Amino acid sequence: MKGLGTMSVTDDAIEAIKQMIVDGELRPGDRLPREADLADRLGLSRNSLREAVRALSLIHVLDVRQGDGTYVTSLEPALLMDAMGFVVDFHRDDTVLQFLEVRRILEPEATAMAALTMPKHDIDELAVLLDSLGDRPTVEQLVVNDLEFHHRIAAGSGNQVLCSFVDSVSGRTQRARTWRGITQEAAVERTLTEHRAIQRALSDRQPDVARAWATVHIAGVEQWIRQTLVEQI
Template identity: 40%
Template structure:
């Protein structure tokens, strides 16, 4: 095991044991290196690794601090997995399970503010779909806003952070770049059904609607990857669901 790895594990142990708490400033470099029994060079390398992991935050001219250790920050590196090329079917399967459970929990914990944000995301997607050339970036942003709201409404910040890492801005934009625009209408209808179940506080139906949506996304991606983009529709406005 390298000395750098020793530093990483020792600082993590200090945090876990309560020697360092969220927001605490690390001791001076010389002092901490002596305490951990490593060289100052190894300490610097270890600190840099901990900064990348979101455990520490280096503030220019003010030292290094323990972060808030919130789930979103600590789980952000998981997003790299979603960015890797290759078969994403296993990743999608995990995401589908998490999204489905998030929808069920959201039906139990949703607030009026969550409903308003989710509805605003649906409205944004609907407006994007009636444009002559719907922009994938705009559709991806509305899609992300909807799913983030459902995940946050679950009341479980770890679940929400995992979903954001697995299907955040980058992966979601890639999906919309690959899917043909006809998928937008279908996605909007499915989102609307999910929100209706969540708003009705029906967890079983919310899980079912989300599970159906995730299967539909999987099917669309499989079709797009094998057949290429589908032809454009003639009338985007007519295809949009009634609001």
Template identity: 55%
Template sequence: MAVTDEAIEKIKAMIVSGELGPGDRLPPEKELAERLGLSRNSMREAVKALEVIRVLDVRRGDGTYVTSLEPHLLLEAITFVIDMHDDDSLLELFAVRRMLESQATGLAATHGDAEAIAALQAEIAGVDSGVSIDDLVAHDIRFHREIVQMTGNAYLASLIESLSSQTIRARVWRGLTEQGAVERTLSEHRAIADAIAQHDPALATSLATAHIAGVERWLRQAAQA
């Protein structure tokens, strides 16, 4: 194992064990390096690496702290990787999103409370078939975000959010080029919301799968045209 990797593992072990928690300040570099039996240079490189993936927060003139370790921070690296992919990867991203979000929709039907369901229904009531493409995309993002938040799983919500950001362009393309896309999208959203309101996870999962698969089919056809 490289020395820097060893330093990363030792700092990670301190966090995992609870010796260092969210918001805690790390000991000074020299003290920590001596304590872990590592060189200051390898310790410095380890801190830089952990800062990049949002585990540590280096505050110049103040010290180095453990971040909040919240899911949206820790999953930013995944978002970066996804954003680096080109348009040819959209189908693969949609396939992953379909698998995750369909199950999340089933969980929403199981765990969604009256307040969350009312908010979802209000979101749908706020748009109609005359909505612009830009407003439809904004609605689509809010609609799916509210569903995933009903699961109560912050990691799942952050992961799906990172996937969805890359698929916005595909939603726009579909709205601009496919006849009836607006009406179909809103109709599918209403059906999904109704299944969630009825607390029917099997139906909600099936409808969400079909909803996302419809965009996948359009993308596949567009790529072959």
């Protein structure tokens, strides 16, 4: 398996920064060298280094301070390694695809059931939940909102066992969704648009439409991972 295109270059940049921390060159609280100097030293383009820094800042490994440079966060070294490990190793593991396949089987049916059984007040509250993100949510805010959105719909199906399964499987794909939001252009906007469509289908009591939108929504994440992160070689 391998990442493709700029994805593998970004992974290389992340791995290089990780190695500097492992080797003790960068310690918690240290400031990174200037972007140009670090890119030259690591043999990376400034663009790929910039993407790596952006990704690592979103998972709190690096702290980008405007006008002051980029710092390694003051996390314990073991926590830093755990946070970085999932990004570097993510594209080598296709287990997440199996969880997304299960989501694609379960959640559309849960969503169709919710269109018939979920109380109107709870459906209206889904719109409030989506509105709470504002116009320009961060990826982290979106993923937290996303988990809550899908949990409420699963609960709205009226089947506690189904809700428990959906919650369990959905949580296992959280990091994948975060990484998609970081790296795929327009992923945030697409997610919000699809969530709105699902909420409207629930509000209109259209189970078939709700099922279809839920399928499209989950299949989009699955397709992205299949094509971009875990291409077989």
